Structures are given as C-alpha cells and as structure tokens.
Amino acid sequence: MNFKTFFLCFALLFITSCKTPISYHKIEGKQIAITDSLSVDQSIEAFIKPYREHINKNLDSVISYSIDTYSKSDGKLNTAIGNFMADVMYEQSNTLFKKRSGEDIDFVLLNHGGIRAIISKGNITTRTAFEVMPFENSIVVTKLKGEQVKELLDYLIEAKRAHPISKLKIVMDSNGNLNDATINGKQIDYSKSYYVLTNDYLMNGGDRMDFFKKRDTVYVLDYKIRNALIDYFSKTDTISPVIDDRFIQLN
Amino acid sequence: MKRRKFLQHTVTASALVGLSGIGLQSFDSSTKKITILHTNDVHSHIDPFGPEDGRNPNKGGVARRAGLIASVRKENPNTLLLDAGDIFQGTPYFNYYGGELEFKLMSMLKYDAATIGNHDFDNGIQGLYAQLPHAKFDFISSNYDFSNTIMDMHVKPYKVFKVDGIRVGVFGLGIELAGLVDKNMYKETKYLNPLEIAQDMTSVLKEKEKCDLIICLSHLGYSYKDLDQKPDDLKIAKATKDIDLIIGGHTHTFLDKPTIVRNSVGKNMLVNQVGCYGINLGKIDFYFDLDKNKSAKGVSIIV
Numbered sequence: 391m392n393f394k395t396f397f398l399c400f401a402l403l404f405i406t407s408c409k410t411p412i413s414y415h416k417i418e419g420k421q422i423a424i425t426d427s428l429s430v431d432q433s434i435e436a437f438i439k440p441y442r443e444h445i446n447k448n449l450d451s452v453i454s455y456s457i458d459t460y461s462k463s464d465g466k467l468n469t470a471i472g473n474f475m476a477d478v479m480y481e482q483s484n485t486l487f488k489k490r491s492g493e494d495i496d497f498v499l500l501n502h503g504g505i506r507a508i509i510s511k512g513n514i515t516t517r518t519a520f521e522v523m524p525f526e527n528s529i530v531v532t533k534l535k536g537e538q539v540k541e542l543l544d545y546l547i548e549a550k551r552a553h554p555i556s557k558l559k560i561v562m563d564s565n566g567n568l569n570d571a572t573i574n575g576k577q578i579d580y581s582k583s584y585y586v587l588t589n590d591y592l593m594n595g596g597d598r599m600d601f602f603k604k605r606d607t608v609y610v611l612d613y614k615i616r617n618a619l620i621d622y623f624s625k626t627d628t629i630s631p632v633i634d635d636r637f638i639q640l641n
Numbered sequence: 642m643k644r645r646k647f648l649q650h651t652v653t654a655s656a657l658v659g660l661s662g663i664g665l666q667s668f669d670s671s672t673k674k675i676t677i678l679h680t681n682d683v684h685s686h687i688d689p690f691g692p693e694d695g696r697n698p699n700k701g702g703v704a705r706r707a708g709l710i711a712s713v714r715k716e717n718p719n720t721l722l723l724d725a726g727d728i729f730q731g732t733p734y735f736n737y738y739g740g741e742l743e744f745k746l747m748s749m750l751k752y753d754a755a756t757i758g759n760h761d762f763d764n765g766i767q768g769l770y771a772q773l774p775h776a777k778f779d780f781i782s783s784n785y786d787f788s789n790t791i792m793d794m795h796v797k798p799y800k801v802f803k804v805d806g807i808r809v810g811v812f813g814l815g816i817e818l819a820g821l822v823d824k825n826m827y828k829e830t831k832y833l834n835p836l837e838i839a840q841d842m843t844s845v846l847k848e849k850e851k852c853d854l855i856i857c858l859s860h861l862g863y864s865y866k867d868l869d870q871k872p873d874d875l876k877i878a879k880a881t882k883d884i885d886l887i888i889g890g891h892t893h894t895f896l897d898k899p900t901i902v903r904n905s906v907g908k909n910m911l912v913n914q915v916g917c918y919g920i921n922l923g924k925i926d927f928y929f930d931l932d933k934n935k936s937a938k939g940v941s942i943i944v
Contacts, residue, residue: 411852411853412806412929412930412931413853413929413930413940414853414854414885414928414929414930414940415928415929415930415935415939415940416926416928416940416941416943417885417925417926417940417942418925418926418943418944419898419899419911419923419924419925419926419944420898420899420924420944421896421899421915421921421922422924423700423920423921424689424705424706424709424919424920425699425705426689426699426705428705428708428709429705429708430702430704430705431705431708431711432704433749434703434704434707434746434749434750435704437745437749438687438688438704438742438746441687441734441737441742442687442688445733445734445737448737449733526730590823610823
C-alpha cells in the first residue's frame with residue numbers, strides 16, 4: 391500500500407464516520423391485498439376473540455320489543471319510525487337541556503335520510519340501534535328566530551318529505567301551501583324565538599337546511615343519537631309507534 | 642465523464658480492501674434494502690368483511706395482516722411499519738372500547754409510527770389521550786401544535802429511525818380540523834400550514850439529522866383537483882424537495898399503483914395510499930447503494 395492509497399483509505403474512513411448521505415438506486419412499490427388466501431396469525435385471532443364475543447353478546451342482548459315492523463318508507467309526510475325517533479330524542483334530551491339552560495326544547499327536527507335501517511317486529515337489540523343509527527351524530531339544540539322557523543316550515547313544505555318532527559304540527563292545504571302550524575299545540579308566534587333539537591349533521595349544513603346557519607347559540611348535549619335510542623329502548627318494554635297527524639295535507 | 646466514474650469506482654474498491662484489512666468493518670454486500678409497509682384509514686376494521694359484504698367480501702382483517710407483515714419481516718428484517726391515521730371509528734370495536742383494541746393490536750403487529758387523522762379525535766382529544774398507554778408506537782405530527790392540550794409531549798414532530806445503518810426520517814401532516822371536527826373535540830390543537838411545515842421538516846431531516854430517506858405520513862388527502870388552496874399529497878409532493886415517499890390517507894383512495902411525482906427540483910418521488918379498512922397493505926422497497934456506483938446513474942422506480 392503506497393502512501394496515496396493509505397491517504398484515500400483514511401479519508402474514506404473519516405467520511406464514513408462523519409456520515410455522508412447514502413443514496414438509493416432503485417425503488418419497488420406495490421400493494422398487497424389482504425384476502426382470505428393469507429394465513430391468519432392465530433395469536434392475534436385469539437387476542438381479538440374475547441373482545442368480539444363481548445361485543446356480539448352485548449349487541450345481541452334484547453333491550454326492548456317491537457309490536458310491528460317499521461320502515462321510513464311507510465308513510466308520506468310522517469312515518470311511525472320517524473315519529474318514534476323524533477319523540478324519543480325529545481324525551482331523552484329535554485331534562486338534560488333544561489338542567490343546562492333553564493329552558494324547554496320547543497320542537498324537534500331530524501332528517502328522513504338519517505334513519506338507516508328498519509326496526510323489525512320482535513326483539514329489539516342494541517344492534518338494532520347501531521343499524522338504525524350507524525353514524526356518530528350527536529344531539530344539539532339551538533335557538534331559532536321566528537323568521538327562521540318560517541324558513542324551516544317552507545323547507546318542509548317544499549320537500550314534502552317525512553323528515554322526523556316532534557312537538558311541531560304542520561297542515562298543508564290541497565295546493566301544498568301552509569294551512570296551519572303549531573308548536574306544542576300553540577299557534578306559532580313569528581316574533582318569538584324557539585329552541586329546536588336537531589343533530590349536528592343538520593346543524594352544520596347537512597341536507598341544505600340553511601335556516602340553521604342563522605342560528606343563535608348551539609347547545610351540544612354530548613349525547614349521541616344512538617345512545618339516546620339505546621337508553622330509551624332499555625327503559626321501554628315495548629314500542630308501538632304510529633303514523634299520526636303531525637304533518638298532513640288536506641284533500 | 643465515463644472515465645471519471647470508472648476511476649472513482651476503482652479508488653473506492655481499493656479503499657475498501659484497505660479497510661477490511663485493518664479489521665474495522667466488512668462489507669459483504671454493496672446493497673441494503675429498506676422495506677416500508679403501510680396502512681391508512683383502517684377505521685377500527687379489526688375483523689375481515691364477511692362473505693356477504695356488498696363491496697369488500699372476505700377482505701381485510703388484522704389477524705391476516707399480522708401474518709403477512711410477519712412474512713415480510715422474515716424476508717427483510719429491515720422493515721418499518723407505518724400508519725397514516727384514522728385508526729379510530731367505523732365498527733362497534735371503537736364504540737365499545739374507545740380505540741383500546743386498535744392500539745393494542747397495532748402494538749402487537751409492531752407498528753413503528755402513526756400520524757393522527759381527523760377521526761382519531763372522535764372521542765375528543767381526551768379520548769385519544771386515554772388510549773395512549775395501549776400504544777407502543779410513536780405518534781408523529783408536525784403541523785398540529787398540541788402545546789396547549791393534554792397531548793402535549795405525547796406527539797413527536799418527527800422521528801429518525803436507524804434501520805441497518807440507514808437514517809430514515811419520518812414526519813407527519815394532518816388535515817385542517819376546523820369545519821371537519823367539532824372544536825369541543827380537538828380543543829386547543831393548532832393547525833399549521835402543511836406546506837410550510839413540510840419544507841421546514843425536510844430541511845431539518847436532511848441538513849441537521851442527515852437522513853438518507855425522508856418519509857411524510859400524511860392525512861391531508863390524495864388530491865383535491867378543484868380546490869387550489871386545499872393542501873393535498875400531490876401538491877405537497879410537487880412543491881417540496883427531499884421527500885422520498887408520501888404515505889397518504891383521509892380520502893380512502895385506492896390506487897392501481899403508487900404515483901410517481903416530479904418534485905420542485907425535478908426529482909421523482911412516490912405518493913401512495915392503499916384505500917381503507919385494512920383491505921390492502923402498501924409495500925415500498927428502497928435499495929441503497931453503498932458504493933454509490935449504481936445511484937450515480939439515477940434511480941429506477943418500479944411500480
């Protein structure tokens with residue numbers, strides 16, 4: 391080894407220890423599908439099993455009974471399942487809301503599309519609540535001015551859809567115009583403000599319910615729609631909701 | 642030019658002989674392979690989809706993923722396993738256990754790091770914090786400032802992994818939370834501009850940390866073509882230099898293959914995302930060339 395080679399050798403050692411970036415010359419990229427042709431890691435499977443069994447047992451536990459099968463397509467302007475949902479949200483939330491605000495909820499408006507499954511005749515389980523309401527939406531209450539309540543009524547009359555409502559009654563004439571509307575059995579006073587319960591999806595602009603954009607304070611009850619359903623089912627032996635006259639059209 | 646390369650090669654070779662002669666180090670191969678495995682938007686999908694599922698029958702499942710990851714690691718122990726966020730929310734496992742099982746399983750699968758997705762705030766920032774004891778991997782987010790929250794000190798802006806002597810720098814980018822997540826959930830988490838942070842992070846990882854490979858774990862979303870101002874993986878890739886790989890999430894984008902993007906200095910890099918729900922595992926292999934002979938000719942990308 392001559393002096394020059396030795397020097398280069400020393401230089402290389404120095405560079406290596408001081409860290410020069412190392413470069414790559416090739417990248418190979420792909421994706422591997424996770425399918426049933428892959429072998430299962432049995433220790434992982436065994437670890438999951440008790441969790442899965444607990445959830446299934448809990449989801450399948452019977453918490454109430456349904457007299458009939460209820461679907462959101464049974465009924466034109468109001469449906470038994472929608473009326474049930476809206477009434478349950480009121481019942482489960484009003485005490486909670488009153489404790490926080492000192493006020494009562496005046497009425498409820500949810501969205502027809504938010505009912506994601508039927509309630510079948512027979513046993514109701516926790517799984518039923520997960521099927522009807524798979525999303526994590528929460529109950530919110532806000533104060534709307536009379537003007538926005540009018541916009542809300544216009545929206546419902548225009549949509550002619552069975553958006554679930556409670557404590558609110560709407561009568562359309564045969565031409566599809568507003569004939570009569572009451573909140574809690576009283577004529578609506580458009581100079582007043584009303585507390586309306588809805589879900590956070592609609593409050594944040596879902597289903598183009600733009601009247602919620604002109605809202606006052608929003609009360610977040612930290613109570614999920616699904617949990618309100620589960621709590622109601624758990625305390626109720628049998629449910630038997632009906633289509634009623636809360637939203638109708640005169641002949 | 643060709644002659645110069647040849648000379649360099651010769652010099653290096655003789656120097657190596659000299660080194661091994663004094664017994665400092667022996668190089669039995671001139672190439673090292675680093676494997677990056679990744680998932681995104683698994684959304685609490687622990688069990689596989691059932692045979693009756695309308696979209697993804699018999700796909701996914703953590704126990705199968707575990708088997709696959711183990712076989713990749715057996716073939717190449719120099720592997721990092723990363724997740725690009727939205728670990729939480731999507732099955733009753735999350736509703737019942739709040740993410741505990743997701744974190745425990747990811748720890749058993751030996752995940753190295755994850756970034757934070759918007760749904761990871763679904764039980765509030767306190768809900769995420771409460772599950773941290775179950776996670777034996779790091780959370781990396783560079784553009785969420787958690788300093789006024791309980792997550793302060795529990796999330797790293799970046800981490801350098803030393804894998805077989807190669808320095809792999811990983812940083813994380815999260816999506817803007819306002820408008821997407823209730824403020825009550827994310828509290829005082831501050832969202833910082835992802836592009837500016839990406840530029841800062843790459844400079845830190847390249848210059849200060851001397852990383853050989855820089856990976857961005859992103860939950861920004863793959864591409865918002867019609868929204869010029871909304872940051873996405875493709876925009877970050879084009880506007881920065883020195884990122885070698887962006888592992889994305891949020892948009893649940895299924896790609897036929899990783900996307901090759903030319904960065905701000907004309908160098909090709911990769912952006913990848915593997916859909917959602919643990920249906921796929923991404924695998925990117927980087928072949929490092931220790932004698933610099935091969936890399937001098939440029940990088941071949943096979944996707």
